[in-house]
Amino acid sequence: MNTELTGHSLLGNLTVKESGATFRAINPGNDEPLEPEYHQLAGSSVDAVVAQAKAAFPVYSSKTGAQRAEFLRQIAANIEGVIESLVERMPAETALPEPRVRGESGRTAGQLRMFADLIEEGSWQDARIDTADPDRQPIPKPDVRSHLQPLGPIVVFCASNFPLAFSVAGGDTAAALAAGCPVIVKAHHSHPGTAELVGQAVMKAVASCQMPDGTFALVYGSGREIGTALVQHSAVKAVGFTGSRGGGTALMKAAAARPEPIPVFAEMSSINPVVVLSEALHAHSDQLAQGLHGSVTLGLGQFCTNPGLVFLPEGEAATAFTETLKSLFDETAKGCSLNQGIAESYRAATAASAALAQAGVVVHTANTAPDGGSACQVGPALFQVSAKAFLANEALHQEAFGPATTLVTYRNESDLVEALESLEGQLTGTIHGTQADLSGASTIIAALKSRVGRLLFGGFPTGVEVCHAMVHGGPYPSTSDGRSTSVGTMAIQRFVRAVCYQNAPDSLLPEALQNENPLKLQRLVNGQSTKESL
């Protein structure tokens, strides 16, 4: 199968230099390197890669919505066409099992098709028209029309934990291509072969749909050198990133320090609080313990929505719940993390919690060391602390990326609200309550809502529906910009800006804003939503 993989960046017809440095993916299951060697791009070639994307922008962005939709659907079909190669390669690079590869591939193709439908219909452009009134007093009213237009070349960093759905042709790439922006993807060093298989699928679609060279590029190289140089390049107009807080904030700083600063949409760290109210705990203790255990250990906890914090009312019911949960954690087999760096960070974060015994942290389970398997092997961890001790310890507020959670017991509502208000921004917040619990919980709900992007009533936060209304984002540091989402069609708003035309002749307006409404868009005309022409 490796004959399919070239070990080089995918740049169409562009000839570039490589630095001479190479790397291989490491199989997390046995710590063995995988073929082929991947060659890193030379820093001096970044300019040529971005120049190609810049040249593609005016051509690609002027393709019709239908043409770009066909392109996105072709990418989806091409990814489905290499599913057996992905099933062979991705588990070897990531230790993720075959059903996950098939599921994530389906989600990736589904996202691309959802964006295709969106741009074919076209109303996402948010066309607004305010017609002129020359007789208005004291001054005439001008004709003002606006809609959303693509930004230009976008850089997307692949995520270690979603090799398909948040990587080469994942949500950010789909949203940017849908908007009309060329995309340069920086591959993650953990899964270069998976990246290349998907990159080849995109490149084939570029060719068969006759999109310009530079519409898409896949680059191998170090984040600090090549990734930073891409973000600093003046022709790049926005960045999508999923990964560590250190990496995300470094890129935010690089983008902000440019002569022309650009937005960075970074998804970084989240501990996703779950609040259990009193009646719900008494009524559904075992069911909640099982659901929580399933959510914390799903995918070895390597989800940005992993519930890392659970608030419980102090008392006998919390003790019984904790005993059930502890026995579930103790019975959980160890698993293999995505890579050695993630396993080491997880062990360091859980060790930091365990070291806080003096400060009131109870360690129920912390069997995180490898059992003679690969260095990537980790097991689950369960801690408990009072709300007061939680407030006093910053370390307990940090993400432990893996199958760990901390139970925080509260004495009363003000304890709980104070703890919730002390949290950093989160992707999600979940509340479990009976009808009676919830009817008296408006202050708690408001405190939770103020910290999160998605508020769940019941259930658990892992599993993010890909749909039009989804918000997978949240206040800093869960994301760098809590006004946007990386999942769902609203993600297209990351890569556009509103442009407005004043008193422009009809023939010079984009079709979306012309009087006849040739694209049959839903538009806001003088404050009324309509598809009518003017």
Ligand code: NAP
């Ligand atoms: P990462 O180390 O931040 O790497 C992600 C990407 O950013 C890689 O391409 C990396 O390049 C690049 N990068 C990292 N630091 C950089 C810097 N200072 N300047 C420029 N580029 C930089 O994240 P990861 O490898 O995916 O996972 C590490 C940790 O991130 C995990 O243990 C976990 O704590 C966290 N994480 C969080 C989420 C979430 O959604 N909450 C998801 C995944 C990971 P290289 O290829 O050179 O490394």
